[in-house]
Amino acid sequence: MENIKKILRRKEAANIIDILNNKGYKAIYADSLKEAKDIILNLIPKNSSIGLGGSVTINELDIIDTFRNEEYNLYDRYNQPDWPTTLECMRQALLADYFLTSTNAITKNGELIQVDSGGNRVASLVYGPRNVIVITGVNKLVENLEEGLNRIKNHVGPLNSKRINHKTPCNLTGICENCSTKQRICNFTSIIRHGERMGKRITVIVISEEVGY
Template sequence: MNKIKNSLNKNTITDLMATLTEKDYNPIYAETLEDAKEIILNLIPFHSSIALGGSVTINQLDLINTFRDGEYHLFDRYNQPDWPSTLQCMRDGLLADYFLTSTNAISKNGELIQTDSGGNRVASLLWGPENVIVVCGINKLVDTWQDGMNRIKEFVGPLNSKRINHKTPCNISGVCEDCQTKQRICNFTSIIKSGKRVGNPITIIIINEEVGY
């Protein structure tokens, strides 16, 4: 990344982190994806139980195989024999010590905006796991929560529908059509305005790189 752009992005992240602190989040700066990975491993003690939200960012962190070894207990949604077992695994993950996920956007006012097809990520962010860690690239920072919603509608929703091959109009057209299909990608949306929750405050790791969708 251009050094000047990197420096300007860091200033943007620093300003946002001050706002997030005021809103009772626990923000952490990461220069690179690899730095974020190291931070996460330092935050999660051995033998903790871990659940994951479906996320390109989390996949890019390349931590799943680490969590699968004997030092952790992973609610492994990606390694189940069938869909009913996958659903049960995600339900069980609501009792995890740590929930690791990303978000679709963070506003300058410290709002986290995310939408789900099934709702497990939205649910776990709000309630259940004792600790929540959100990892976010610089590309997901927006001015307002309305801009976050537009980002989901115009960009994230169609891309994710294509990624997981949901049979939706936006998978083909690349444009949100507010469909009512069975595999609709944007059924459940939350806007989190404070890091306070039952359990520990939400930790947000902001990476000074473009990561995920």
């Protein structure tokens, strides 16, 4: 059974890669998290500056420690003494050579949808870093924008509220109440409809597995 699932996931990944490549992204297939990690390390030259979006997928890649050695210049948002310094680190990362993040949904039309509480992740995808590498599993694929936004409200928002313990209604109930709380998880939204406004700066690595939220 698992093999059949994997075959289907590979096919889904191959389909969306074709669509993304035709929409101005550079899309690359990975069969596993490990393969995705190797691809990323091949894409990013040593001595590059690197920014990070908050992402379960990136945590699952187990790649951040690699960027903490002297061969890279990591804007290490997870290793700052206090919140103001963390905010400044995230602000500096907006001009990184490479920015790593995931996305919250990809439509079958090749649109990328992401939400963010603080805004650094959605901002980085739209403008700023010279190169953006988006890492995603096939579990993020949705039919259209409406389904993608529903996925975010009903799945991503509650799970991320719980994960980072934001004081939102969905943290308590698991259900979106379209809140207007200060710590709203889905406070900023970006939709990228075509990847090539500023050259092919966005690479999307599609893993034929369920990865992240």
